[in-house]
Amino acid sequence: MKAFAELYRKLDETTSTNAKIEALTGYLRAAPPGDAAWAVHFLIGRRPKRLLESRKLAEWAMAEADVPEWLFADCYHAVGDFAETIALLLPASPSASDAAGRPADPAADLPLQYWVESRLLPLAQSDDATRRARLIAAWREMDEAQRFVWNKLITGEFRVGVSQNLVVRAIAALSGLSAGTVSHRLMGDWQPSAAFWRQLEAPEVAEADISRPYPFFLAYPLEGDVEELGDPAGWQVEWKWDGIRAQLIRRQSSVFLWSRGEELMTGRFPELEAMAALLPDGTAIDGELLPWKDGAPLPFAQMQRRIGRKALGARILADVPVALMAFDLLELGGQDVRERPLEWRRAQLEALAPRSAALALSPVVEAASWEGLRAVRGESRARKVEGFMLKRRGSPYRVGRRRGDWWKWKIDPYSVDAVLIYAQPGSGRRASLFTDYTFGIWEQGKLVPFAKAYSGLSDEEIRAVDEFVRRNTIQTFGPVHAVKPELVFELAFEGIQLSSRHRSGIAVRFPRMARWRHDKRAEEADSMDTIRALLGRRES
Amino acid sequence: MALLELGPHGLYCAAGDFYIDPWRPVGRAVITHAHADRAQAGSRGYLTAASGVALLREWLGAEAAVEALPYGQPLTIGGARVSLHPAGHILGSAQVRIEQGGEVWVVSGDYRTAPDPASEPFEPLLCQAFVTEASFGLPIFRWPPEDEALDSVQAWWRANCEAGRSSVLFAQPLGMAQRLLTTLDGSIGPIHAHPEIERFNRHYRAQGISLAGLAPEADGRPALVLAPPSAQGDSWMRRWDQASTAMASGWMRIRGPRRRRALDRGFVLSSHADWPALLAVIDATRAETVWVMHRQPAPLVRWLVEHGRTAVAVEAQYGEDEA
Incomplete structure (x- = not known):
């Protein structure tokens, strides 16, 4: 030790x-x-x-x-x-x-x-x-x-300023394996043991664990003007869906559903399992899980209602059905196809997709110019999506968060994922509940206070946060409770500027909680780098 | 009867009509040690320990009326008998002992009890009232053995030399820098000191304290560079911008200050008493009353009160030093 x-x-x-x-x-x-x-x-x-x-x-x-x-x-x-x-x-x-x-x-x-x-x-x-x-x-x-x-x-605060990517690079350097192979082997539900380590650095052979997912390719937010991406014909444009990123795997007649947080979700979405049984063995699909009814998404809060349930009754299954909005194919016939070009993967995905209410193909949005796309993007709110995903034609499916091939072109407002660090009781009718929150974002391995927010949660969610605060207070400063940094919320805000009065050096306008990110762990929240990029975007 | 009171200009002794480390110009000022925050210019007369006079003049200039008092030698000022006693903080640092009609008060100034070849050893005193510093007045501040910390400094420097890079070590330029220079091993590589440190070194050498030899000019070899914390990022430092950086200070006991300065290493070395030493010194004075003088005296005061002492917080207007 x-x-x-x-x-x-x-x-x-x-x-x-x-x-x-x-x-x-x-x-x-x-x-x-x-x-x-x-x-x-x-x-x-x-x-x-x-x-x-x-x-x-x-x-x-x-x-x-x-x-x-x-x-x-x-x-x-x-x-x-x-x-x-x-x-x-x-x-x-x-x-x-x-x-x-x-x-x-x-x-x-x-x-x-x-x-x-x-x-x-x-x-x-x-x-x-x-x-x-x-x-x-x-x-x-x-x-x-x-x-x-x-x-x-x-x-549970173990955190030391190394990204998964760095650990992967170190293991790759040590073992002579490619970073992709190491990443892949680190996915899934493994138990730390001497045997696992030997397997991790062993030369490449057929992988034994049939449940193992591929590392997700994550998009960066678009930082400059969209015109800087060049000819729009070089890009495949899709809607950015607001759900839970997921990977659906079917191998050896078994089905596995993984969240981006590498949580195995199989069993919680029976309608998906029925659909997946129609897929050929040796298939891995990347997509977004959505509460989906009559061909359109339901508000994400409905999904949260469903995730919160321990037992899934017929009522909730009927009220909030779920579908996978599929957009990429990572494995076909047991072969890793991530290096194939985007269009090829898309075509194969379309060819194998079964007809099922629980599977939709992420539509490709056609437009001749960025100007035209900008106009269509204006419909995002009405369509209950968050904007566009821009994917470079001809590109492979990469590992982790990378700049260059995938961009998210979100609609305003600005938003970041931040961690709840302090809470204090509200006033008036909220006086007995912890309703006033301070959120932190990462800077050099530490959470710095970034914004306060009071609104945006449902009463049910407020009660859940209140309960969390009471059970996870680390320290109190008068009415302010410092809590264990565990809960992640998406904060939306209207404006952002530099400020010497705030500890983070940043002030935001009208921050509010857009949603509770149950799917994210504290270490996956955003960092000051994201904020600096947003600032850069504002200035450009 | 109180021999001292806290006036608008600092600690005041009415019986002798003098101040101790005043923060504004006064008639007569007794100075515990030659750190800039204690050495306000403009007073009509100064009294300080004999070995600290030259250092004090670095701030006050040659014209200031500075009277030297050897350690232990009593001086009658008005109705008070005043003597100075080593505080172990820096060269010439003193505790001020004031006696009147059988009542003894001691003002510690900043102090350290661990031995330091670059300053006179701390002298324990008995008194009825003790005015103590509290720079590191929390139990998290517990210094490791000093030779261990100094060994890690040398090991860091040696490893950097082997990797072909220089080592920049930030330290309080008066006191800690000289403490380091008495110990650093010049055979590992050349040592350079920032002008702000060299300025004080000559007074140490003049009093027979042996400091490591300094290399005159950078010659491209990996070197150890001593610099004051305020020099981080200044033009003199530019030539060392590829160096590994570290700081020697009591603050390095916690990770936050090191990380905020983006330093590679922190060495826990201090010219101040740590928490156990503060408590031991206070105990050894057998004082009935303890005044705790610092920007944030509260925790030590509360601790003393909870342990049955009469303790009072005296909020000082001194700067926070880096040692």
Whole structure:
């Protein structure tokens, strides 16, 4: 675990991509396979289910450090990081250092795999007294750097300024595999283990896991004028649907439905499974899941209603039927066809699409000029779509978020996905509920407060957020509750400008919550880079 | 009876009609140490520890009336007996001991108890009332052993040399920079110091403190460059823009300040007492009353009160130093 803590330090201390890749390859090369698998698991943002509440962790740390609650709060205020505050406050451990405070024998170092599997995960099933004893025992066996990383793992805040892309590049450099292969192998529902790591860096052979999806190709928002893209004839234009991005796979007579967050959604959409059974084996389709009725989308809130249900009754299935708006084909006859040109994939998709109410083909919008397209784009709101997707003709299906071949040309207002970080009670009839929120976006691995918003949620959603705030408060500053950064909301706003009065350096006009992004994790929220791009767009 | 009061210009001793580290020009000013925020020009007369006079003149100029008082030697000012005692913060830094009619007050100024070859060792004093600093008055501030931190500085520098790049180390130019220069190993590579640091070095050398030799001109070899934090991004630094950057300061104990400055490394080295040292020093004074003087004195005051002491917050108007 010392090596893993050291890796965290190195990644945390540099902003250089090369230095990060060097640190990653250095660690992964030297680590036992089981440690390497867990390290990758955490580094790409996967995490165990919540092991215990931050409040309890703080309570036990305060007792162990003999620090009263008010002083812990003052310290947290100075440090700005929960896991770090605890690591800095815990007394120097007797076993981690000798009498002069120097680190003890490195033989005391145990593998990451041991710490995670034998010490961390079992916390989930224990009662509080056992957890407390185990946690304190663990702290006492670690030095400060390890405690810090351990606390991050426990609180689910493990995040260290490396993108999945960087981890993929490091593994590719280490194994000699292509980045695409590594990305693909990291998809899906794998368990970290020595065997997984060996498989991950093994030479290319037929893939064993029949459920494994392909990495999604994600579009960038269009930054300049659309005219800069050149001749519109070079672009395939589709509507940008407002649903859940999904990949439907049929292999060996089984069906798998994956969300972009790599969540297996099979079983929640029975109408899709019936449709998918009509597909030939060895097929993977990319598309958008939509609440779809009588040939048109329903408001996305309807979808949320349906996702929120544990049991799907006949009533909700009839009220909110779902369809896959298919727009790309990634696998055909068991072959990966992502390198084929866009038009070829589209033609094959059209040829194999079964006639079913649960499958629609994303229509291609024809227009001779950008001016013409601009006019059609004006219908977006009426059509309940978010604007256009622009896809370069002849392009392959790429991996991850890339500039160049796919652009989203959204209609205004501006919007970003931000994370709920503070909440406070409203006034008047909302006084007993947490209804006033502050949202953060990412900047160098941290969430900076970006905008406040009060409106846009339904009463039902407000109650759900209120409940979340009550259960996930990390700290209070008077009426303001700092909450665990977990919930992601799409914020819409009308204007954006630089401001020296705001901590983020940005002020937005009329921010409001456009929707609750249940499908996004906090680390998938937008960063200041997105904002800077929006600013650039405003100036151009 | 209170020997000191907080006036509009700073800590004032009525019995001797003098101020300690006033933030405005006054008649007579006793100066604990030669950091710029303590050394306001314009007072009619100054008193400071003998080894700190030359440093103080760096701010006040040659014309200022600066009186030198050797450590431990009492001086009668009006109705008060005043003496200065080493505070271990920087060369010539002093605690001010004031005695009148059997009552003893001590004003610590900034202090550090760990040994430092570049300053006189801290002297514990007994008093009825103790006015303490609290730059690092939170329990998260706990310094690792100093030799360990200094070893990591040298290891970082050596690794950079091997990788063919220079190392820029930001440090408080008066105090921490010299602390580093007493220890840095010139055999690893050439050492350069920013003019803002060299300006103080000569006074250290003049008092027989041995500092590492500085290379006169950059010769293209990977070097260690000592610079004040304010120099980050200035023109003198431009020639080192490919270097690895680090800072030596107590603030490096937390990640935020290092990350905000986009530094590669942070070394926890400070010219101030950490939390355990603050508490130990306060205890050792056996003071009945403790005044905590800082921009944000609240946590230490509350801690002391909860532990049965009489403690008062005194909001100082000094700048936050980088050490």
